[in-house]
Amino acid sequence: MSATAHPVPVVQALGLTKRFQGLVSVDGVSFSIAANEILGLIGPNGAGKTTLVNMIGGTIAPSAGELLFEGKPITDAPVHRRAHAGIGRTFQVMKPFPGMTALENVTVGALFGRDGGLKDMGKAREAARGWLEFTGLGRRIDTRADELGGPDRKRLEFAKALALRPKLLLLDEVMAGLNPVEVDEVIELIKAVRGRGVALLVIEHVVKAIRRLSDRVMVLHHGQKIAEGDPASVLSDPRVVEAYLGKKRT
Amino acid sequence: MVLPQILLNGVLLGGLYGLMALGMALVWGVLNIVNLSHGALIMLGGYAVYFLFTVTGLDPFAALPVAMAAMFAFGYLLQRRLLNLVVRSALLNTLLITFGLDVVLTYLAQLAFTADFRTINPTYSGANFAVAGLTVPVVRLAAFGIAIALAATLWFVLARSPLGRAIRATSQNLTAARLYGVDPGSLYAVTFGIGAALAGAAGGLYGMVSNLTPYIGAELTAKSFVIAIIGGLSNPFNVILGGVFVGVAESLAALYLGPTFTNVVGFGLLVGILVVRPSPSIRAA
Amino acid sequence: MMNKKTSIAAAIAVALLASVPLFGSDVVVQFGIDALSMATLAQAWNLMGGFTGYPSFGNSVFYGLGAYGTAIAMTKFGMPFGVGLAAGVAAATSCAALVGLPILRLRGPYFAIATLGVNGAMAEIVSNLRIAGADVGLVLPLTRNDASFYELSLALLVFCTGCVAWAATSRFGMGLVAIREDEAAASTMGVNATLYKVAAFVLAAAFTAVAGGIHAYWSTFIDPASAFDSTLNVRMVIMCVFGGPGTVFGPVVGSFILSAIYEVLAAQISTAAALLFGVVIVVAVIFMPKGLADLVQQAPGVGWRYFVRNIRENGI
Incomplete structure (x- = not known):
């Protein structure tokens, strides 16, 4: 474990399991992420990656297993309480507030968010402006979210999650559909976020990005963890190559 | 023999309830419109059969297909000329416009037909026969049979015909349906027309077992809605079953609790079902 | 954000409205009481239907509980009007919390229809309660002072609109x-x-x-049918949506306009009035689906194309 400054991991999962009507989507997965660490999560389609993220975010209740956040159990905590504790996330299918401007979208995160957020409207707006600058949306703060293009929506999704000042950030395929230049930008963004002491769980199909980004990589296959470790050795593990890289995605 | 008789009455009435809800479930499932004027369409169908019967002397059961054809045309035009203008609007807006339609149809009916109670009374309306000690009213039994037959027809059209395929494709993915050459505007109109025709049939049968006034729409809309939720939007037979469930529950509540608390029972049942039952195959609002 | 100009305009409007009893006839003042009360209902509905996106078709139950709470406290316990209002508010808010917890888990049409049933169920319960006069109703102490009821109704509307204006710019409203x-x-x-x-x-x-409590005292008689009047739901929803749901002033302006139209028409034939009301809804939904407020903001810039755009956006 690479955690040295914080002996207690930010998040720790113990045998997380999700069954949907008899089908096991996530099967007894355990892992932990330390502060300042980026854990990459890869696996073929249907491996259970998003289900795992949803269990951490609280939108899906696990069938079995336990989840600790900074050592405290949060397995049954409602979604908003997890945000107050410091869990932020993006959605694979992005969920902006369509009728609000970019600034208003991010302000919601700043107003609520960790520890209940900044209670003051003015301060929240100021903070939101800062996060929009940080993610490169500074020029579009007054644009309605449903009028933003694809890459800008991703930036917005990112800014919203950051505005709640998370200790743990769950990123579900933020690079899908971006061109190589934009992927590079996002990688720099993620690194900058980590530089602020945030722990990250990054789901990604772009393997090159995962290799460049992650401190550790975990591989799911049919809901089970089949490999975990430093990127280079995991990505050359024959089982991983067979399960994931061997089957070329279209 | 009180309980079996009550149950039989509930089942027969429930079949008619199911038929009322069939058109609403179809329109809701395909167009994503919760049609609050559905009850008014049932009411119009009832008057159509009533006048065909009293003015031309046509037997009310023979008048049903005529009324259905007229209601199909009316529904088609309504969707084509009016509702298609707002069909992609927010749910509140489609609720509101169909509510406005309900008001318009109700008061037009009042101007045209007056507020008098009307009943469709063919010579055989009181006829019944006895089976195993139970009294079976002929008209209600026929209404039940017609409800089943129309549900079966609808099921067949949806599942087996090219039209049904187009309807199902459009309800799942508008853009994809367009790519396959479906014109959603006319398909929506046809679907709404079928819904209106089913409402028309239900109205004609309703007029034979109960009273018609211009104001019956709102209550029938609410009833159809509850049944559509219980039965789900995908299978016509489940809608009929939902109707039977409500019909039996109503009869039992009237028997055991008396008529004073039917609304409380109804509301409790509705909320209970809504809260317990996870949303069926309905797109989130 | 409420800017200075809007605040001044609102203050002038309130002052003008407050002076109506000084020169208006009895008929005008009585119409005013109804219109102000309707606007309050539309504005209260706006909080749920407009801001939160949960269209309730059962708010009339709170109106009825307010009326009955006031009436019971005044007639059965000899309490003053103010205490009666508080009793009505207590009854309505407890009902909202109790009913709200289960049904607010429902979305969209499910929520709307679940609320439809609340009113009928409560009317039935009340008409079986001896203390509420069962289905006969209650007669309140007679006080025929239209001017003070008018000012009271106006004060309520101003306070309600103030709360909505605050909500629109606060953390609560943002949520x-x-x-x-x-x-x-x-x-x-x-x-x-x-x-x-x-x-x-x-x-x-x-x-x-x-x-509801104010109306009960003013009309001096309530029974289940008049207190739990389900057509109230329809009227408050339409007035709010016509004016502009989710805006601060839309519901007030919308309900004043529609109340006036309704009053003029109802003086002719009531069927025609209802019919035209239906037509207004249909036409309004087609041409201005976002309400008057949006129309006033957007249409001057683009002219008649505003309507074409709405149809193109929402039609097929």
Whole structure:
């Protein structure tokens, strides 16, 4: 474990399991992420990656297993309480507030968010402006979210999650559909976020990005963890190559 | 023999309830419109059969297909000329416009037909026969049979015909349906027309077992809605079953609790079902 | 944000409205009481239907509870009017919290229809209660002072609109709008959706109940049918949506306009009035689906193309 400054991991999962009507989507997965660490999560389609993220975010209740956040159990905590504790996330299918401007979208995160957020409207707006600058949306703060293009929506999704000042950030395929230049930008963004002491769980199909980004990589296959470790050795593990890289995605 | 008789009455009435809800479930499932004027369409169908019967002397059961054809045309035009203008609007807006339609149809009916109670009374309306000690009213039994037959027809059209395929494709993915050459505007109109025709049939049968006034729409809309939720939007037979469930529950509540608390029972049942039952195959609002 | 100009305009409007009893005839003042009360109902509905995105078709139950709470406290316990209002508000808000917890878990049409049943169920319960005069009703102490009822109704509307204006620019209102826009995303950002929805519902119930209590005292007689009048729901929804749901002044302006139209028409033939009301709804939904407020803001710039755009956006 690479955690040295914080002996207690930010998040720790113990045998997380999700069954949907008899089908096991996530099967007894355990892992932990330390502060300042980026854990990459890869696996073929249907491996259970998003289900795992949803269990951490609280939108899906696990069938079995336990989840600790900074050592405290949060397995049954409602979604908003997890945000107050410091869990932020993006959605694979992005969920902006369509009728609000970019600034208003991010302000919601700043107003609520960790520890209940900044209670003051003015301060929240100021903070939101800062996060929009940080993610490169500074020029579009007054644009309605449903009028933003694809890459800008991703930036917005990112800014919203950051505005709640998370200790743990769950990123579900933020690079899908971006061109190589934009992927590079996002990688720099993620690194900058980590530089602020945030722990990250990054789901990604772009393997090159995962290799460049992650401190550790975990591989799911049919809901089970089949490999975990430093990127280079995991990505050359024959089982991983067979399960994931061997089957070329279209 | 009180309980079996009550149950039989509930089942027969429930079949008619199911038929009322069939058109609403179809329109809701395909167009994503919760049609609050559905009850008014049932009411119009009832008057159509009533006048065909009293003015031309046509037997009310023979008048049903005529009324259905007229209601199909009316529904088609309504969707084509009016509702298609707002069909992609927010749910509140489609609720509101169909509510406005309900008001318009109700008061037009009042101007045209007056507020008098009307009943469709063919010579055989009181006829019944006895089976195993139970009294079976002929008209209600026929209404039940017609409800089943129309549900079966609808099921067949949806599942087996090219039209049904187009309807199902459009309800799942508008853009994809367009790519396959479906014109959603006319398909929506046809679907709404079928819904209106089913409402028309239900109205004609309703007029034979109960009273018609211009104001019956709102209550029938609410009833159809509850049944559509219980039965789900995908299978016509489940809608009929939902109707039977409500019909039996109503009869039992009237028997055991008396008529004073039917609304409380109804509301409790509705909320209970809504809260317990996870949303069926309905797109989130 | 409410800017200075809007505040001044609002203050002038309130002053003008407040002076109506000084020169208006009895008929005008009585019409005013009804119109102000309707506007309050539309504004209270706006909190749930407009800001939070939960269209309730059952707010009339709070109106009825407000009326009955006031009437029972005054006639059975000899309490003054103010205490009666408080009793009505207490009844309505407890009902909102109790009913709200289960049904606010439902979305869209499910929520709307579930609320439809509340009113009928409550009317039935009340008409079986001896203390509420069962289905005969209650007669309140007679006080025929239209001017003070008018000013009271106006004060309630101003207070209610003030609360909505505050909500529109506060953390609370931001949370409500976030829930309307995407409830799942709002929770992920830390909005306690259940708490916020119930709070908005309770707040709406309180304003609606006060309006009901005032109306009960003014009309001096209530029975289940008049207190739990389900057509009230329809009217408040239409007035709010016509004016502009989710805006501060839209529901007030919308309900004044529609109340006036209705009053003029009802003086002719009531069937024609109802019919035209239906036509107004249909036409309004087609041409101005976002309400008067949006029309006033957008149409001057683009002219008649505003209507074409609405149809193109929402039609097929």
